[in-house]
Amino acid sequence: MADQFVLAALFGSLIALASFLARFLTLRGSLTTLVLAVVIYGVGGWQWTIPILTFFLLSSLLSKLGRSRKARFELMFEKTGARDAGQVMANGGIAGFIAALSFFFPEYEFYPYYLGALAAVTADTWGTEIGVLAGGGTTSVVTLKPVPPGTSGGISNEGVLAGGAGALVIALSGYYWFGDVRTAFSVVVAGMVASLVDSFLGATLQAQYRCSVCGSLTERMMHCDRQADREKGFRWINNDLVNWFCALTGALVVWGMT
Ligand SMILES: [Zn+2]
Numbered sequence: 001m002a003d004q005f006v007l008a009a010l011f012g013s014l015i016a017l018a019s020f021l022a023r024f025l026t027l028r029g030s031l032t033t034l035v036l037a038v039v040i041y042g043v044g045g046w047q048w049t050i051p052i053l054t055f056f057l058l059s060s061l062l063s064k065l066g067r068s069r070k071a072r073f074e075l076m077f078e079k080t081g082a083r084d085a086g087q088v089m090a091n092g093g094i095a096g097f098i099a100a101l102s103f104f105f106p107e108y109e110f111y112p113y114y115l116g117a118l119a120a121v122t123a124d125t126w127g128t129e130i131g132v133l134a135g136g137g138t139t140s141v142v143t144l145k146p147v148p149p150g151t152s153g154g155i156s157n158e159g160v161l162a163g164g165a166g167a168l169v170i171a172l173s174g175y176y177w178f179g180d181v182r183t184a185f186s187v188v189v190a191g192m193v194a195s196l197v198d199s200f201l202g203a204t205l206q207a208q209y210r211c212s213v214c215g216s217l218t219e220r221m222m223h224c225d226r227q228a229d230r231e232k233g234f235r236w237i238n239n240d241l242v243n244w245f246c247a248l249t250g251a252l253v254v255w256g257m258t
Contacts, residue, residue, distance in 0.1 A: 005042040012037030015053075024060040028085040036088065036096045043103040047177045048114065052095055054173040055118050058166075059125040065133070090243035091121040094251060112183050112258055113251040115174045119167035119191030120250025121243060124198045126166030131159025141199040152219060153203020160192070167191025183258060190253035198246035206242050207233040 015037055016030040025033060033056075041049045060083075083091075094117040102110040131138070131149070138154040140147045147154045171187040178184075209218050209228035219239055221228060 004045065005038065008038045008041035009034075011041055011049075015056075019056075019060070022060070023082045024056075024063075025088065026082045026084045029083045029088050032085040032088040033092075036092045039096050040099045043099045044111075047111070047174070048099055051115055051118050051170055051173040052092060055091075055122045055125075055170060058169065059122065059129070062126065062129045065129075086240040087243070090240035091125075091247065093244060094247035098251060111174065111178055112187065112254050115170055115178075115183075115187045116190040116194075116250040116252075116254030117247040118250070119170040119187045120194030120198075120246045120253075122166035122170050123163035123191035123195040123250075124243065124246050127155070127159040127163030127195050127199075130162035131156045134158035134162075140203060141196060142203045151203075151217070152206060152208060153199050155196070155199050160196075163195045164188060164192050167195075183254075186254045186257035189257065190250045193253050194246045194250040197249045198242055201237075201242045201245060202239070205233055205237045206239065207235050207237055 012034045016025070016034040019025040019033060020027060020030040036052075037049075040052055063081075095114055098110050098114045098117060102108070102114075131154075134156065135149055136156040136158040138147050138149045138151065138156045138159075139145065140151070141153050141155050149156070167188045167190070170191065171184040174187075175184060206219070207221075208231050209221055209223065210216075210231040211218060211223035211226070211228045213224035213226050216223065217231065218228060
């Protein structure tokens, strides 16, 4: 077991360093990833590492793709570019917690819930990244009225399909170890439901600001170098908290379905 954690530290350092150099992560984001990697690889070996690595690599590459096409949305989203520690915990914190639970309670099978949490953040990331790139008609998940692409709570057919594809990839990445279609199905459903919950919370409870200079609605507190005015949502509910809740929802949906 100790050997496994030494391997985990070596492997985690490699991933953290490569991600920092590739500008997938900020320095603090890399250090947080190292801690998560030690927990997850140390507890679960490749069985638990491959799905989160799948999420991490594919989502990071997706964020890098078409950056210029997405440039016009950059000021709309709260955070863009290299992921920081808050984002790493928002996306991987629940997964790390479930891995720790399985270490302390080995008599229970936590693996499907773990995959549910990862399917959720993958569906959310793919839905947003591909949805914005595809540029199809976007509808508010709350009012069901058309909204500009990139708006918090906006969903498109392309985005929902991409989210489902992301959740399926996560289910497949662990299929060798759980090996039944029913569980795979629940993981995919969990990803899609959780990403819709994420959109809903993004449009309702998450803080949104109105720029006093250019007038656009944004997740950022600062816009056009000025403090933007809060228009709706709670100040303390930011994108990271919503993503964290998305991951939790994914785990709970699998738990409810299996
Ligand atoms: Zn502005």
